[in-house]
Amino acid sequence: MTQYIQVAEIEHDEPVEIPSEDDGSLLVSTLAAQFPGACGLKYRNPDTGNFRGVRLSEGLLYPPDGVWGSHVYVVVFPKLQPAVTVPERSDEGEIHYIPSLCDNKRKGDNELENPSAKTKRLEQKKCTDLIVLGLPWKSTEDDLRSYFSKFGDLLLTQVKREPKTGQSKGYGFVRFANYDSQLKCLAQRHMIDGRWCDVNIPNSNEMNSPPSNRKVFIARCSENITADHLRDYFIKFGEVIDVFIPKPFRAFAFVTFLDPEVAQSLCGEDHIIQGTSVHVSSAAPKFPAKGAGERRDGAGVEIGIGTMGDGTGIETGTGSIEIGIMIAEVGIRDQDLPVEGILT
DNA sequence: GTTGAGCGTT
Numbered sequence: 001m002t003q004y005i006q007v008a009e010i011e012h013d014e015p016v017e018i019p020s021e022d023d024g025s026l027l028v029s030t031l032a033a034q035f036p037g038a039c040g041l042k043y044r045n046p047d048t049g050n051f052r053g054v055r056l057s058e059g060l061l062y063p064p065d066g067v068w069g070s071h072v073y074v075v076v077f078p079k080l081q082p083a084v085t086v087p088e089r090s091d092e093g094e095i096h097y098i099p100s101l102c103d104n105k106r107k108g109d110n111e112l113e114n115p116s117a118k119t120k121r122l123e124q125k126k127c128t129d130l131i132v133l134g135l136p137w138k139s140t141e142d143d144l145r146s147y148f149s150k151f152g153d154l155l156l157t158q159v160k161r162e163p164k165t166g167q168s169k170g171y172g173f174v175r176f177a178n179y180d181s182q183l184k185c186l187a188q189r190h191m192i193d194g195r196w197c198d199v200n201i202p203n204s205n206e207m208n209s210p211p212s213n214r215k216v217f218i219a220r221c222s223e224n225i226t227a228d229h230l231r232d233y234f235i236k237f238g239e240v241i242d243v244f245i246p247k248p249f250r251a252f253a254f255v256t257f258l259d260p261e262v263a264q265s266l267c268g269e270d271h272i273i274q275g276t277s278v279h280v281s282s283a284a285p286k287f288p289a290k291g292a293g294e295r296r297d298g299a300g301v302e303i304g305i306g307t308m309g310d311g312t313g314i315e316t317g318t319g320s321i322e323i324g325i326m327i328a329e330v331g332i333r334d335q336d337l338p339v340e341g342i343l344t
Numbered sequence: 345g346t347t348g349a350g351c352g353t354t
Binding site: 129131133134137158160163169170171172173195200202203204205217218219220221222246249250251252277279281 | 347348349350351352353354
């Protein structure tokens with residue numbers, strides 16, 4: 001018959017009573033329902049003062065000596081080793097000296113906190129948007145929020161819909177404020193409104209970007225994001241020397257930084273600007289451009305048009321225009337250059 | 345009003 005087992009998240013914390021199965025064993029999934037991400041239990045052995053682990057087999061925890069008794073058990077969570085617990089993407093080969101992506105701090109303001117390098121790396125691991133697959137058609141942003149907030153504070157909830165009908169496409173995105181929330185969330189499946197849903201790091205976050213460029217590509221811009229918004233937002237990471245938004249609206253932009261390091265450090269990240277989650281990636285094209293400048297390595301010719309003076313690139317307005325052609329190890333984005341009509 | 349693998353109006 002069912003026993004109730006006292007379990008606390010940390011020792012001396014207030015315990016929660018968790019039901020066993022009829023045979024006395026405890027499903028890890030039952031445990032995880034109260035303590036998301038939990039993978040085991042331990043308890044203090046009164047004889048030695050040491051912690052003792054509870055036996056785990058096939059997703060079931062078994063009571064020591066056959067009875068759970070009146071111990072207060074303590075939840076065991078997976079060690080925070082991202083390489084093991086999280087499906088890593090290729091964008092993590094280097095340490096990012098970023099205290100937290102989510103509060104958007106950068107080098108220069110992190111010297112005082114975070115003593116050990118190892119801790120630092122863990123704490124600094126960035127939160128990305130997470131894709132939630134398999135949502136019920138009726139699930140809303142509010143439903144996502146109320147479900148996922150048990151893992152921690154949320155910075156974004158989004159259900160993707162058909163623009164015309166508003167009908168859900170059955171998936172959405174969430175983003176946590178803290179990386180441990182993200183880890184816990186990724187470690188399990190989710191029952192949302194009667195359906196099992198999967199949470200993953202979206203494939204669209206893959207960043208196999210080639211090296212150094214001061215210009216980054218800002219994807220998923222919404223129409224209400226202006227050049228000033230972008231400049232004001234990104235200035236906190238380093239000096240912004242150009243912002244380019246195509247007209248008419250094309251849902252992307254370019255931001256150029258003075259320091260290529262800054263540009264590179266932002267690649268692969270998601271940022272929330274004017275309530276929209278935008279994605280930063282290298283301004284180099286994913287595929288070689290078609291046509292004249294094409295090369296097998298994706299490099300090509302970049303044609304720049306701009307006014308003289310501050311060197312910040314394309315601007316509008318009157319005045320003399322300088323046309324320059326620069327051979328560079330940068331590819332051409334097709335979006336970059338419908339310029340034939342202007343070269344007169 | 346239906347559906348059930350996917351990847352966000354480059």
